[in-house]
Amino acid sequence: MSEDRQQVQTADPRLIEVTLDEGSIGRNNAEVEHEREVAIFDLLEKNSFALDGHDGPYTLHLSLADNRLVFNVGDSGRSPIQQVTLALSPFRRLVKDYFLVCESYYAAIKTQPASKIEAIDMSRRGIHDEGSHLLLERLRGKIEVDIATARRLFTLLCALHWKG
Numbered sequence: 001m002s003e004d005r006q007q008v009q010t011a012d013p014r015l016i017e018v019t020l021d022e023g024s025i026g027r028n029n030a031e032v033e034h035e036r037e038v039a040i041f042d043l044l045e046k047n048s049f050a051l052d053g054h055d056g057p058y059t060l061h062l063s064l065a066d067n068r069l070v071f072n073v074g075d076s077g078r079s080p081i082q083q084v085t086l087a088l089s090p091f092r093r094l095v096k097d098y099f100l101v102c103e104s105y106y107a108a109i110k111t112q113p114a115s116k117i118e119a120i121d122m123s124r125r126g127i128h129d130e131g132s133h134l135l136l137e138r139l140r141g142k143i144e145v146d147i148a149t150a151r152r153l154f155t156l157l158c159a160l161h162w163k164g
Helices: 002-010 030-045 089-111 114-139 147-161
Strands: 015-020 058-065 068-074 080-087
Touching: 015 030, 015 147, 030 147, 058 147, 080 114, 089 114, 089 147, 114 147
Parallel strands: 015 058
Antiparallel strands: 058 068, 068 080
């Protein structure tokens, strides 16, 4: 029993570094760049991320390759632990819808009344929630994350998709 306790105490199921593949990132507008930076900052501040059979903390390098989202997970010294790939096709509609709503939102905040902005923002959050739950589901059995971590990872998925 004390052996189990020791393992729980030494496990650190969290990300300590997140990088995005520069070759996968398009030239983004200021809003997309800001969302990406905030998502990485928030992700590093608080996250829950674990690989079965490997103690954390972890580093994560995200990229797009061959129509897949690639999670290259490493240890705290960036030595590779595991690569997890997810097909992008289940996310296509959500990412497209999210971009359209985000464009409407950024345009609205410049000229529209607060009620219109709030309505667009509610739609944006709804699509984001749907994408986060889909990501959580697609990662199940590969990488364990909580919903807050999935939300920030979905934001990064969108940032990688955005080609401006």
